[in-house]
Amino acid sequence: MASGCAPPKLEEFILTEKLGSGTYATVYKAYRKVNSREVVxxxxxxxxxxxxxxxxxxLTEIEILKTVRHPHIVQLKDFQWDSENIYLIMEFCAGGDLSHFIRTRRVLPEGVARRFLQQLDFGFAQHMSPWDEKHVLRGSPLYMAPEMVCRxxxxxxxxxWSVGVILYETLFGRPPFASKSFTELEEKIRSNKAIELPPGTRVSRECRDxxxxxxxxxxxxxxxxxxxFTHPFVDLDHMPSAESLEKATALVVDAVKKDQSGDLSSAxxxxxxxxxxxxxxxHYESDRRRKAAIRSKVTQYLSRAEELKLLVAKSNRANFEQAKSARDILKEMSQDKPRLLAALEIGSVAIAxxxxGDDSEETLDLYQQSLGELLLMLASEPQGRRRTILHKEVQNLMSRAEYLKEQLKMRETQKEAATMDQDPFSESVKSSCSLQ
Structure with a gap:
């Protein structure tokens, strides 16, 4: 169908504006003529x-969508046909699809990108016929995996691969192979050059990985x-669900108990x-009143966590001074082990x-580099005084790294809560299984 043609006519519907088009299909907004004037x-x-x-x-798409009922997948309500076309009557999503959402905002915060990633549903591609008799590729070339482009x-x-391209686009506002022509795109996809993130961009270690x-x-x-599905950035355990509030409440009950008993670090x-x-x-709650109540609790617990952070840091100072003395002794005892000395030095840089006040991902990376080496050293270290001190140093660095990790997560939580306040788009963007 040429883009300039008038919408086709259906007896039960009034077809209005064109929402999008692909190789095989054009999608229109429509109204049901009778009763509810439903928008589809x-x-x-x-x-x-x-x-x-x-x-x-x-046919596979129709068969699957007829049986699927999922909050993140567009619902197929009915299908019809005439001599010219086949019509899939689908749920209308006022928020548009993910590509429209990205285009209107250019880039998305990492936390929002993660939420969309958690909402993807897989398994449709395995039902599709991969080739037609003319070996014609289907789908948007920007999202095609190299094995498809190379036929x-x-x-x-x-x-x-397609999910990787989508994630890249949500974070950086453009796909990894932005090109002016299909030939240029094909050359870039076929190339053996490693994918690189745009220079100067800041994403978390898990996201980059x-x-x-x-x-x-x-x-x-x-x-x-x-x-x-088990990757820490995807983090399906923390995706919005009916169980999210129950899990949060159980944890905060324990937090209050620890707080009241004086165990501030555990609290x-x-x-x-x-x-x-x-x-x-x-994210999951749709009722405004309940959402406001949860938001109030989040503000309250964030405030208490900030207070505890200061108190715990104060109580830790004495322990950290003792650990510094032990670390100096350990360095003196390790002059014959340059690899151990190097790992201790990395740990010292992280602590410094x-x-x-540099509570960043880079500092956490230094802690983890140091610990990776020190744990290997500890495993091969014979019994003795040096092993005892090394064991305590590993525990100290682990404690610091874990504390820093929690602060980074808390900061991310604060940022995401603030993003929800500022961004009117708080509902899911639905996806549909579509012939492009």
């Missing part, structure tokens, strides 16, 4: 554009579905963990940055 989206698929493989895929056999792992593991050209080396940790569920609970 109608996908019109031209029969002339369909070959054997695309007919199979369309190799492919499987559901192409979805993982997931992006670079999704955007691996060789599907055999690409992250697996199992690894994706702080529990408050931080509860807040990681309270924010998803805010931490005590100067």
């Amino acid at each position: 989206a109608i996908k019109c698929v031209s029969k002339k554009s369909l070959n054997k493989a695309s007919v199979e895929n369309l 190799q056999q492919y499987d559901a792992r192409v979805d993982l 997931l992006l670079l593991r999704l955007l691996v050209r060789d599907p055999e080396r690409r992250i697996t579905f199992e690894e994706f 702080l940790s529990l408050y931080c963990k509860s807040l990681e569920y309270f924010v998803p609970a805010l 940055k931490d005590e100067e």
